Amino acid sequence: MLIFIENTPRTYAWGSRDALPDLLGLAPTGEPQAELWLGTHPGSPAHVAKASAGDRTLIDLVESDPELYGVDGGPLPFLLKVLAIGAPLSLQVHPDLEQAAAGYAAEEEAGVPRDAPHRNYGDPNHKPELLVALSEVRALSGFRPLTAARDELRLLAAAARRAGEHDGAEALEAVEARLRGADPETLRREFLVWAFSGDEIVGRALAALAAAVQGEESPLDPDRACVLRDLVASHPGDPGVLVSLLLHLVRLEPGEAVYLRARQMHAYLSGIAVEVMASSDNVLRAGLTPKHVDIAELCRIVDTGELAEPRFPCERVGRGLVAWRPDVPDFVLLRARLCDPEESMRAEAPEGSSPLVEVPAPHPLVLMVTSGRVRVERKAEGEHGLAEVASARRGQSLYVSAGDPVRLTGHGEVFLATVGE
Structure with missing residues (x-):
């Protein structure tokens, strides 16, 4: 199934006032809009766009048929975001799986309310994350x-x-x-x-x-x-x-990435980016914020080893298609670049693009168009089945259920998040 999804941007003080409205084709609200979440995280689940029977979230969709829409019968293990960084974020570290499980259990046993400002662990999951720049992005990433x-x-x-x-x-x-x-x-x-x-x-x-x-x-x-x-x-x-x-200062050009392993200190400073992470919201802060700083707990979980290279390379996996594959099973991020067939024949196509990109879908995909307009197609099943087709413009997103590969044509750029290996 090809299902359009959408969400309301989250308004944090560090967000940009115009970047996300520009991407989504909406009028600015005057508020700083920081993050667009596209997934099943309960903090801000995506919604099925233009649902006929009232509001329906992606969580509702998965629960309606976990085998068809979920991953191993449950919610998505990853969360795709678009970040619009208008001011520096806090210095922060995310726990690994063992630390998150232990910290969550301890706070639950102590009766710390889940919405308490001094709570460190909102869930028992780790939060590795990968960011790919859409504009120039500056970040602090790892100890130098x-x-x-x-x-x-x-x-x-x-x-x-x-x-x-x-x-x-x-x-x-x-x-x-x-x-x-x-x-x-x-x-x-x-x-x-x-x-x-x-x-x-x-x-x-x-x-x-x-x-x-x-x-x-x-x-x-x-x-x-x-x-x-x-x-x-x-x-x-x-x-x-x-x-x-103490940290590396990184300037990313569009298409460059950083991967933030669990326990690695970092802070995003400016720019527009696509980010994918394990579906968690656990954050320990080390300053640059008015929020709670638990330096003792941060020092317990942070990895203070030196990071040799903060940038994370992609690999080409097909014509017009690259992938960033960190060493976690939660997610992989793909980017497709599409060009018109006439451009391709005249050798005028943008570098790394193709008039047709085929993307395997053994697991569900969350797809977002970041430039141009793209046709998404999945072939018909059976002799008399009808092919699924969707046309998505810049700023629109789709949830793609697991199944046969999807074919992308058109002109523009598409990011797709799915389950890692």
């Missing part, structure tokens, strides 16, 4: 070598001293000293605890850093300086600004 953070802290301290801010320079030098030692993983964990300890050096260092990155004379790499200016403007005095120096 401590030497890089120490070098930047020394540059900031020197700039503060040249400006006559000797107290601030000493504070920044004290921060740098905390990152010296033989065991980087232990140093990072201890730094996280200290940054949120209330030590007055943290406040002095943050004030000195904020002053040092203003204007065009910042001693840092321009990208890092720009990010720090945004962070201190959005979250003045937040220890997460210092923590951000």
